[in-house]
Amino acid sequence: MWLFAALAAIWWVWSAGSRSVYFPPLKSILRVLWRQWVTGPARTELASSLEHLLAGYLLAAVIGIGAGALLWSLRHVREATSPYLYFLYVLPAPVLVPAAMTLFGIGFTMKVVIIAFAAVWPALLNTLDGMRGVDLVKLDTSRVLGLSRTRHVLQVVLPAAMPQIVAGLRNSLQVSIILMVVSEWVASTGGIGDYMRNAQESFDYLGLWSGIIVIAVIGTLANLLFVVLENRVLHWHYGARIVEGAR
């Protein structure tokens, strides 16, 4: 961590005497950050961004896992649709923002829809793939034990697929954050993206830098939160892996 502190210190010292409009002193940036985002008017933008993010991401997670499980159980549908699912997955989602604006306007709905639409594919494809990859021995054991279909899915297939589902959800989260900012920026009706667009257009570089830091912090915190949740959900999995490694 020393390098981290060193880099921050270098930035602080190097920018302290900066007269460049583009690279203002870190001290001033932090002051603006406090005034705008912590105690000031930009708090509402931050709140609305987080609403978009949360709504879109949760929608994507629920639909992704549900549809992935459904596709897993319907083999023929899966085989018939797989190339198109793949197409939608590799399609760079930001290009859909203008199209979403013509369909859903520039409000809350559009942002949530576009975030959910972009983030659903990693969750869906990973759920599907995780479930397809369940150890055959486990499937056979479950059959021999005569587990009901529901118990088979909930107690055997889902836990076994969980590590990969979590990997997919993590990727969905990163996609969601990108789409959050892009959709707000292009639609310019509230949110961090909108704030930054305004700052950029009015040459308010201090505001711009403060927005950059806010996004970076959101990305980092969301990732940290995810790791914490992941460690709780997948606790048994890591335990099993450690035992495996010790053997």
Place this chain on the structure above:
Amino acid sequence: MGHLIRYGSRLAVLAAALGLWQGLSAAGVIRSDEFPSMTATIAALGHQAASSVLWSAVGQTLAGWGIGLLIGAGAAIVIGTLIGRSAFAYRSAIGVIEFFKTIPVIAILPIALVLWGATLTMKYALVAFAVFWPLSIQVCYGVRSLDPVVRDTATVLGVRGMRKFGVVILPSAAPFIATGLRVAAAVALIVDMVAELIGGGSGVGGNILLAENAGPPAYPIMYAYIVVAGVLGVLLAGVFGVAERYLLHWHDSQRVSSDFYPERPAVTLLASLSPARPARPAGRAGADPGVAVRRPRGDLVGVVGG
């Protein structure tokens, strides 16, 4: 027969989807000023492809993608190797790299815009930035995964310096770098598109925004370009998948299976996107928690009982 049925059903799904699209537009369920008809979109696509507009846009997008990727990947391989070679450098730098990796590249887009405006240089810089962090982590892990026996053999044989880098370290790290590159290529395309949409750089994404601003008559063109963007995504992912198979045919991870599912590369790619931990190529998963990379179909490495 199995193949025939599979491909037949896929074609049927495509035909049904296109038919439904056209039917809904013709019946007036979808308003043409919100969503163009299928025939209008295909016509627009044909029209754009016949003129040079589409190809120059594709060229500009590919230039941003390719050159940005080249700069970012080159830097990541050099710096990742240097960091991976020294335990001290690794422990110092890895936290910083992990931090930068979690910063959405969209955050630094405004700086790039301020510095370079809506130019190609801006696109290169953004793509390179986005590619550098995740890939350098992969390179670090790859370099550190060097088999001790191979390392000692190289030492005994007196292989040093650049020769060691080219003959020992690079091949050993190659599977990690390949996985990282495949992920980076997808990320690069997304960033490229964002740079065009928000930064106003020209290319496929720029033309989509232009068509949207031009209003309903231009909507078929917008959707034509969205299709182009998707096709680019498929092609670039395919190229990397094939190149990896071809260049790394000697490595374990490529030997396990020859069956090819369209969703396979995508999902391996996804598993490896998980930022906090290294992605490991299939077939190498050891006692490394958290990454569920496995060999295709049934042969499960990583979940309980590898």
